[in-house]
Amino acid sequence: xxxxxxxxxxxxxxxxxxxxxxxxxxxxxxxxxxxxxxxxxxxxxxxxxxxxxxxxxxxxxxxxxxxxxxxxxxxxxxxxxxxxxxxxxxxxxxxxxxxxxxxxxxxxxxxxxxxxxxxxxxxxxxxxxxxxxxxxxxxxxxxxxxxxxxxxxxxxxxxxxxxxxxxxxxxxxxxxxxxxxxxxxxxxxxxxxxxxxxxxxxxxxxxxxxxxxxxxxxxxxxxxxxxxxxxxxxxxxxxxxxxxxxxxxxxxxxxxxxxxxxxxxxxxxxxxxxxxxxxxxxxxxxxxxxxxxxxxxxxxxxxxxxxxxxxxxxxxxxxxxxxxxxxxxxxxxxxxxxxxxxxxxxxxxxxxxxxxxxxxxxxxxxxxxxxxxxxxxxxxxxxxxxxxxxxxxxxxxxxxxxxxxxxxxxxxxxxxxxxxxxxxxxxxxxxxxxxxxxxxxxxxxxxxxxxxxxxxxxxxxxxxxxxxxxxxxxxxxxxxxxxxxxxxxxxxxxxxxxxxxxxxxxxxxxxxxxxxxxxxxxxxxxxxxxxxxxxxxxxxxxxxxxxxxxxxxxxxxxxxxxxxxxxxxxxxxxxxxxxxxxxxxxxxxxxxxxxxxxxxxxxxxxxxxxxxxxxxxxxxxxxxxxxxxxxxxxxxxxx
Amino acid sequence: xxxxxxxxxxxxxxxxxxxxxxxxxxxxxxxxxxxxxxxxxxxxxxxxxxxxxxxxxxxxxxxxxxxxxxxxxxxxxxxxxxxxxxxxxxxxxxxxxxxxxxxxxxxxxxxxxxxxxxxxxxxxxxxxxxxxxxxxxxxxxxxxxxxxxxxxxxxxxxxxxxxxxxxxxxxxxxxxxxxxxxxxxxxxxxxxxxxxxxxxxxxxxxxxxxxxxxxxxxxxxxxxxxxxxxxxxxxxxxxxxxxxxxxxxx
Numbered sequence: 070x071x072x073x074x075x076x077x078x079x080x081x082x083x084x085x086x087x088x089x090x091x092x093x094x095x096x097x098x099x100x101x102x103x104x105x106x107x108x109x110x111x112x113x114x115x116x117x118x119x120x121x122x123x124x125x126x127x128x129x130x131x132x133x134x135x136x137x138x139x140x141x142x143x144x145x146x147x148x149x150x151x152x153x154x155x156x157x158x159x160x161x162x163x164x165x166x167x168x169x170x171x172x173x174x175x176x177x178x179x180x181x182x183x184x185x186x187x188x189x190x191x192x193x194x195x196x197x198x199x200x201x202x203x204x205x206x207x208x209x210x211x212x213x214x215x216x217x218x219x220x221x222x223x224x225x226x227x228x229x230x231x232x233x234x235x236x237x238x239x240x241x242x243x244x245x246x247x248x249x250x251x252x253x254x255x256x257x258x259x260x261x262x263x264x265x266x267x268x269x270x271x272x273x274x275x276x277x278x279x280x281x282x283x284x285x286x287x288x289x290x291x292x293x294x295x296x297x298x299x300x301x302x303x304x305x306x307x308x309x310x311x312x313x314x315x316x317x318x319x320x321x322x323x324x325x326x327x328x329x330x331x332x333x334x335x336x337x338x339x340x341x342x343x344x345x346x347x348x349x350x351x352x353x354x355x356x357x358x359x360x361x362x363x364x365x366x367x368x369x370x371x372x373x374x375x376x377x378x379x380x381x382x383x384x385x386x387x388x389x390x391x392x393x394x395x396x397x398x399x400x401x402x403x404x405x406x407x408x409x410x411x412x413x414x415x416x417x418x419x420x421x422x423x424x425x426x427x428x429x430x431x432x433x434x435x436x437x438x439x440x441x442x443x444x445x446x447x448x449x450x451x452x453x454x455x456x457x458x459x460x461x462x463x464x465x466x467x468x469x470x471x472x473x474x475x476x477x478x479x480x481x482x483x484x485x486x487x488x489x490x491x492x493x494x495x496x497x498x499x500x501x502x503x504x505x506x507x508x509x510x511x512x513x514x515x516x517x518x519x520x521x522x523x524x525x526x527x528x529x530x531x532x533x534x535x536x537x538x539x540x541x542x543x544x545x546x547x548x549x550x551x552x553x554x555x556x557x558x559x560x561x562x563x564x565x566x567x568x569x570x571x572x573x574x575x576x577x578x579x580x581x582x583x584x585x586x587x588x589x590x591x592x593x594x595x596x597x598x599x600x601x602x603x604x605x606x607x608x609x610x611x612x613x614x615x616x617x618x619x620x621x622x623x624x625x626x627x628x629x630x631x632x633x634x635x636x637x638x639x640x641x642x643x644x645x646x647x648x649x650x651x652x653x654x655x656x657x658x659x660x661x662x663x664x665x666x667x668x669x670x671x672x673x674x675x676x677x678x679x680x681x682x683x684x685x686x687x688x689x690x691x692x693x694x695x696x697x698x699x700x701x702x703x704x705x706x707x708x
Numbered sequence: 709x710x711x712x713x714x715x716x717x718x719x720x721x722x723x724x725x726x727x728x729x730x731x732x733x734x735x736x737x738x739x740x741x742x743x744x745x746x747x748x749x750x751x752x753x754x755x756x757x758x759x760x761x762x763x764x765x766x767x768x769x770x771x772x773x774x775x776x777x778x779x780x781x782x783x784x785x786x787x788x789x790x791x792x793x794x795x796x797x798x799x800x801x802x803x804x805x806x807x808x809x810x811x812x813x814x815x816x817x818x819x820x821x822x823x824x825x826x827x828x829x830x831x832x833x834x835x836x837x838x839x840x841x842x843x844x845x846x847x848x849x850x851x852x853x854x855x856x857x858x859x860x861x862x863x864x865x866x867x868x869x870x871x872x873x874x875x876x877x878x879x880x881x882x883x884x885x886x887x888x889x890x891x892x893x894x895x896x897x898x899x900x901x902x903x904x905x906x907x908x909x910x911x912x913x914x915x916x917x918x919x920x921x922x923x924x925x926x927x928x929x930x931x932x933x934x935x936x937x938x939x940x941x942x943x944x945x946x947x948x949x950x951x952x953x954x955x956x957x958x
Binding site for chain 1: 792947
């Protein structure tokens with residue numbers, strides 16, 4: 070059997086009217102009648118309250134509650150919140166004594182809302198504490214601690230230290246009930262530290278503290294120390310005329326003696342304990358069980374039977390099945406000792422059946438406990454989670470801000486780069502346009518043409534000179550017209566090519582001929598292409614392809630519509646690529662360079678690929694010579 | 709009859725060439741003076757009252773057009789000469805006026821002066837053409853007229869009334885809603901850039917279409933445009949996309 074430590078249970082009251090010992094029930098009724106005749110509702114409430122308290126002190130709890138109900142009625146009628154709070158708090162305490170949790174809870178709330186209306190925080194603390202006590206009794210420890218700590222917070226905030234020790238002790242007791250002994254000890258010690266402070270601990274609180282200290286020592290099996298604490302408790306109880314404390318202390322001492330096998334000492338102490346008036350019905354049960362047990366141990370079954378049967382007569386035993394079972398077991402043992410086997414069997418069966426149902430209850434309690442543990446854990450996890458979440462949230466905000474800043478910088482950077490790139494692309498394009506113009510109308514070409522004209526003039530070839538001049542003017546005009554446009558119609562491009570070739574032909578004294586072939590259905594005036602991409606290759610073919618040949622040169626240009634592109638095929642019958650001088654290579658590479666730059670730009674701008682191919686004809690057929698160039702120029706009509 | 713002519717050019721060489729060509733090919737023309745600036749030209753023309761003016765557009769102190777504006781109204785025939793003035797050339801094209809490009813090509817010169825002489829001898833008026841020219845030059849962007857010269861006559865048509873132009877080698881035929889078509893001995897290309905500002909679209913190698921008179925785009929059979937007068941015009945597949953874009957913007 071586990072050692073149990075009985076605790077001191079008492080309820081905090083919100084007000085105390087002087088209660089004269091000599092007053093009898095009739096006096097209270099007289100007071101009620103008098104108030105009634107005066108129509109004094111508050112007086113009525115007060116009178117009923119006093120009667121209720123009188124009943125309570127005479128352990129007539131039901132009658133007490135009936136009186137209190139009347140008191141509450143009159144208090145509510147008089148709209149005195151203080152009175153309502155005091156009465157309902159008292160009622161709740163009564164109900165809680167009776168184990169009627171729901172009613173207790175209900176009246177505590179009535180009390181609570183009444184004091185809230187008054188704005189009396191200290192009374193609120195008291196009620197919260199009482200509620201906490203109730204929760205603890207019903208093993209709802211999380212709420213119990215919650216309410217108790219709220220109560221303490223209210224008191225601390227209000228700077229009210231009155232009976233603060235009691236509050237601490239109470240929290241400790243909740244922990245004790247919850248089985249968290251470390252916390253129990255922590256709060257009891259907190260309370261204990263306040264024992265010297267005036268006001269902080271009334272006699273009841275002090276008693277409870279010593280009782281707890283004793284209990285803690287017992288828990289640690291420091292029985293000697295426990296006995297010392299209980300002795301102190303006894304002394305305090307006797308000194309302050311608090312029989313409850315003395316009784317409780319003596320019960321606890323007796324139990325320790327019993328544990329230590331000192332039956333005589335235990336019995337002696339228990340016999341002393343029972344002489345003190347003990348308010349708690351539970352402790353009345355405990356002391357009687359203890360006495361019965363001790364007598365039984367001493368072999369005096371008859372004495373034992375007296376106490377055991379007394380226990381059964383206490384109505385509250387219904388609320389304490391554990392004690393009832395214990396008593397039944399004692400009765401069974403007593404009957405067995407008395408050889409009254411029929412009775413013994415009866416008690417045994419009663420014990421067994423109760424034990425069964427209790428075991429169920431125990432199982433349920435265990436489940437509840439487990440649930441409680443789970444709830445507590447869950448709550449803790451939630452708190453932990455919340456903290457983590459908060460941290461995460463903060464972190465996320467920080468990260469978000471940083472990311473946003475980084476993104477902003479990046480966007481600005483990208484915009485800057487894009488603008489820059491666009492500017493550069495434009496610059497490049499303009500540069501290239503100039504380069505194209507220069508390639509087309511390169512100074513070398515211009516002065517050569519002018520030289521040729523001079524030659525015609527000097528030879529008096531008037532018509533040739535004028536005709537040559539017109540060609541040159543026409544090409545110059547066309548070049549200027551088209552060099553800054555993005556596109557040119559195929560017709561114009563062909564016109565310029567022809568013009569160019571004609572000029573070259575005149576300059577070269579008709580040493581070569583050419584053919585420009587295209588299908589008559591080719592939509593030359595519709596098709597738009599990037600301007601002057603082909604001309605440098607034609608120029609190269611004439612200038613370098615035909616350089617050093619002794620036979621008539623021939624240039625073939627085929628233009629074919631390939632849908633997305635126009636294919637230009639430029640073929641000469643010159644000496645081919647192997648015969649190039651270093652000078653001509655430079656020119657070829659220069660022309661190629663401009664071509665490639667333009668190609669890249671056009672591909673970027675219009676997203677159109679185009680092909681360029683240069684074939685040395687000799688590589689394919691040794692009988693042939695010359696260079697064939699194939700260029701696919703993209704059609705830009707859709708752009 | 710003796711035709712009096714003046715040559716206005718700020719380049720002495722060009723003045724000389726023009727005079728030389730005039731006297732070489734047109735001995736009946738009497739060159740009564742030369743000028744190199746707007747100011748001198750105006751004085752010269754006022755004093756000499758020539759029948760023919762060879763007028764360069766770019767002068768040292770202004771534009772050849774300024775001279776015409778200062779002398780209005782006038783009755784002489786002008787042959788314009790320009791080196792490289794896209795705007796002026798466009799204006800000449802609108803008004804179907806003869807112009808010469810530098811350096812002057814002898815054949816072009818003979819043709820242009822020959823036509824001018826015929827004009828003068830027939831006492832024909834170029835005033836309607838000059839009117840169109842002035843509208844274009846004065847930046848009246850809403851100028852609505854185009855001069856079409858055929859072998860027999862000169863038509864001043866409202867651009868908006870043209871339905872479409874059809875190319876036939878170097879000839880262009882203009883079609884209208886009801887009026888008879890007009891055949892001009894100029895290539896369609898000449899008009900393409902000119903009329904692009906007036907909602908015309910080169911739908912096909914052979915067709916320039918006024919989109920304002922289009923009633924329907926039929927995408928079957930490679931696509932064709934149906935005009936308000938039910939006339940059908942083929943669309944080059946290459947132009948379909950730009951055509952749709954243009955029509956959406958209308």
